[in-house]
Amino acid sequence: MFSIFNKKESFRIGEILQVDMHSHILPGIDDGAADVETSLRLIDGLIAMGYKKLIATPHIISDIHPNTPETIEAAKQLLQTELDKKGYTIPVSYAAEYMLDENFLPLLKAGDLLTFGNKIILVETMFLDLPPNLEEILFQLQTHGYQPLLAHPERYHYVDRNLTRLSLFRDRNCMFQCNALSFTGYYGKREQEIAYRLLDAGLIDFIGSDIHHDRHLEHLQHFTVSSKIARQLESLNYKNLELR
Template identity: 30%
Template sequence: MEFEKIVDIHCHILPGLDDGPKDLEQSLSLAREAVKDGVTHILATPHHLDKQYVNHAKQVNEVTEKLQVALDQAQIPLTVFASQEVHINGDLDQRYADLLGVDEDKHYMLIEFPHGSVPAYAKQLFFKLKSLGTTPIIVHPERNSDFQKDLSLLYDFIANGALAQVTATSYLGGFGEQVAEVSYQMVKNNLVQVLGSDAHAMKGRGILMHEALDQIAKDFGEQKAILFEQTAEDLLNGERVVAKGYTLPTKKKKFWLF
């Protein structure tokens, strides 16, 4: 498929802030990879408030501005915007002023769950964020072990107004067959609404946005791929996005032979 633009709303492209590029040259290399893949706009999303990284909004804004200057000087046709991949914590509503959204007005925010669980306080926290005008977007739910075991957990979050983002590498099998199958089911059942690269400038964590959109088009038709790309643009622009048509996968019947 051909796209006039491709927006990547989840990319660790900023240098020296987390486990993404170590320096500016690595950032520029990742940017060139993105442009080659057809990506035109990237939301820079360093980790924030997980066990390893704290990246305050002011610092992220400053580093993003410097990267854009470097991109322009290197004549790399890519536009970057500042954001964060915010690790879920029970007091995010109290830290709200230091959090960056997908869009400037924080209508949407990328929220990361632990890989091994869904915190019991998550629903209450999401309610607080919604009351502040922010819709949480659960990033890479396909790599969370609780969601893998029971997609009804993700269904409940979506039914309560949250959104979710699947990772291109996951959909293409880069994290293994199980994660690829879960990703497929999430896309099939409209439990995820947008695609992101979650690229980290390391082996096996590339952009792959165009390839993933092509695969979604092959699996579900071009309109599905177009919707995923348009949703990324809408989120970046702060337009209204709501989950539609989400369902739970039909459980396979077991047949016993005696």
């Protein structure tokens, strides 16, 4: 069991991370910001939290959000026009959050994947189980020179409390990104516990907001965790800072 102190602390996590590398702030192309006005409201909130750079990562899911580099670029340009018009100076770039579904390997072989940093590619899986061809996908990513980064492993139901099923990813040099709100219990107690376990095990490479809407923003603005977790989060060697 985890020793969680009763005392709670609040702080602006953006001041620590500086770069948000997982967000859904581009307008109208997935289940994130529905329009430019919502995008600007979310961006205003992230700036107020201390973020200095934003990387949008819209979903690419073949049967739900079949985005392409072209649709994502168009949404980014629509947003950038408004940012420029209103005098925003915060850098906003984009990559994508790829679902490891049946359409992913064809995309990989076509060689048109959206990444950030040093060819880092953000990927996600279905919540209930691992892709049957996971080892082949990870092998192909490495063969093509990509650095896989698994989004929010704490939220997947197949991840056990001993984190043993994550060894399939680590054995292929996959990095892990946790959602900030997982540490507050926003997604549930189980997700919070797995996030704590990942933190204790030193397995967290990045922390992202995964912000989709105003409710996420409100909870991020009131980011509160125990004193113990606050100290651990403050001392973590985030790779977010490498993306400045």
